[in-house]
Amino acid sequence: MTAIPRRTRRTERPTPVLPTLPDDFAVRVIAWQQRYGRHHLPWQNTGDAYRTWLSEIMLQQTQVSAVLGYYARFIERFPTVQALAAAPADDVMAAWAGLGYYTRARNLHRCAQIVVAEHGGVFPRDPDVLTTLPGIGRSTAAAIAAFSYGVRAAILDGNVKRVFARAFGIDGFPGDKPVEETMWRIAEAVLPPAGGIQPYTQGLMDLGATVCTRGRPACLTGERACPLESLCEARRTDRVMELPLPRPRKAVPERAATVMMALHDHAVLLHRRPQRGIWGGLWSLPLVGDMDDALNAHPKDAATVRDAAQTYGTVGAVEPAGELTHTFTHFRLHMHLLRVDMTEPAALEDDWRWVSLTQLGTVGLPAPVKLALETLLQPSLV
DNA sequence: AATTCGGGGTG
DNA sequence: CACCCAGAATT
Numbered sequence: 001m002t003a004i005p006r007r008t009r010r011t012e013r014p015t016p017v018l019p020t021l022p023d024d025f026a027v028r029v030i031a032w033q034q035r036y037g038r039h040h041l042p043w044q045n046t047g048d049a050y051r052t053w054l055s056e057i058m059l060q061q062t063q064v065s066a067v068l069g070y071y072a073r074f075i076e077r078f079p080t081v082q083a084l085a086a087a088p089a090d091d092v093m094a095a096w097a098g099l100g101y102y103t104r105a106r107n108l109h110r111c112a113q114i115v116v117a118e119h120g121g122v123f124p125r126d127p128d129v130l131t132t133l134p135g136i137g138r139s140t141a142a143a144i145a146a147f148s149y150g151v152r153a154a155i156l157d158g159n160v161k162r163v164f165a166r167a168f169g170i171d172g173f174p175g176d177k178p179v180e181e182t183m184w185r186i187a188e189a190v191l192p193p194a195g196g197i198q199p200y201t202q203g204l205m206d207l208g209a210t211v212c213t214r215g216r217p218a219c220l221t222g223e224r225a226c227p228l229e230s231l232c233e234a235r236r237t238d239r240v241m242e243l244p245l246p247r248p249r250k251a252v253p254e255r256a257a258t259v260m261m262a263l264h265d266h267a268v269l270l271h272r273r274p275q276r277g278i279w280g281g282l283w284s285l286p287l288v289g290d291m292d293d294a295l296n297a298h299p300k301d302a303a304t305v306r307d308a309a310q311t312y313g314t315v316g317a318v319e320p321a322g323e324l325t326h327t328f329t330h331f332r333l334h335m336h337l338l339r340v341d342m343t344e345p346a347a348l349e350d351d352w353r354w355v356s357l358t359q360l361g362t363v364g365l366p367a368p369v370k371l372a373l374e375t376l377l378q379p380s381l382v
Numbered sequence: 383a384a385t386t387c388g389g390g391g392t393g
Numbered sequence: 394c395a396c397c398c399a400g401a402a403t404t
Contacts, residue, residue: 055399056399057399057400058399059399060399060400060401061387061388061389061397061398061399061400062399063397063399064398064399065390066389066390066391066398067399098388098389098390099388099389100387100389100390101387101388101389101401102387102388103386103387103401103402104387104400107401134401134402135400135401136401137400137401137402138400138401139400139401140399140400143399155399157398157399157400158397158398158400159398159399160399162397175384176383177383201399204399205399208398209398209399213392214392214393214396214398215392215393215396215397216392216393246395246396246397247396247397249395249396277386277387278386278387278388279387280387327394328387328388328389329386329387329388329389330385330386330388366388366389367388367389367390368388368389383404384403384404385402385403386401386402386403386404387400387401387402387403390397390398391396392395392396392397392398393394393395393396
């Protein structure tokens with residue numbers, strides 16, 4: 001009888017090797033935070049899980065400086081989760097316009113309604129329950145639970161990934177699955193006891209934002225002390241500026257769109273974008289033929305634009321009005337602008353409306369569309 | 383596991 | 394211009 005070699009499962013992966021972790025990591029972070037960390041951000045220590053949640057959603061992929069104004073306006077306009085849940089979706093989108101990642105705003109609204117309808121208006125304290133809510137992933141759930149309720153849970157955001165990559169000498173791009181898994185294990189392993197979770201979590205964020213920064217880390221500029229310097233692997237091996245490894249680069253696709261600016265009686269025609277896709281749910285200038293691959297899409301000619309515009313009224317003059325290029329994270333958009341004068345507007349379907357030029361500020365407009373309008377109109381009107 | 387979602391800050 | 398930011402949802 002010949003022995004049959006046991007087949008190794010193809011899904012089997014080597015257990016990620018964890019670096020040796022110091023036992024005083026959290027102690028260092030907490031002590032540093034209490035003395036040198038940020039203590040006066042408007043969403044800190046409010047004792048209000050609603051405010052913690054709102055700030056965490058706004059801060060996803062968005063810097064503190066960009067969030068401050070939006071947060072203040074949101075709290076004023078929607079002071080409670082009940083107020084937000086009861087608000088029209090359009091109002092929420094308008095308040096979010098300009099912050100980007102508009103799926104966050106739709107999820108925010110849905111989440112508020114679920115919290116009110118199914119949780120009595122109180123945010124859950126269990127991270128696993130929080131994760132089931134729209135817009136809340138593993139890291140955001142941990143941040144909400146830790147800040148609002150003192151629950152011992154690990155975050156892992158861009159700041160923390162950078163601190164870990166340097167402190168523990170983690171090679172590889174942190175967005176890669178295996179690297180990210182390793183970092184989650186580290187994050188769980190270095191957690192302090194529950195009593196210190198708030199200053200610890202805040203301290204990790206503050207370290208990444210003010211000391212262990214991407215461009216000018218304090219250990220190299222000497223501007224301030226880093227509590228991790230004596231244990232930092234990147235510092236020891238002189239690799240601070242190398243870590244974490246950057247995202248592998250790809251060519252940025254080029255796309256083009258013909259943008260119609262139809263005017264009638266000091267009002268402009270706007271169209272609400274579909275919920276899915278770019279600028280989902282936001283009002284925009286109509287795009288004739290939407291966005292096309294720039295290689296085979298040339299600007300639509302005046303006759304095509306006139307044809308498209310006739311759906312919305314009687315068309316007068318059609319004139320080219322310049323070109324704008326906007327770079328997104330994942331593609332570059334060339335916008336060809338055409339101005340259309342409408343002499344007699346027709347009845348409009350849902351998701352279409354004429355907006356007075358003086359009212360444009362009250363509508364949620366994506367930044368490039370706002371820029372196009374500013375280019376075509378007097379800046380004071382937008 | 384890889385892609386899709388923005389706008390703005392920073393070097 | 395390149396790269397990143399208190400990431401999550403989708404495919």
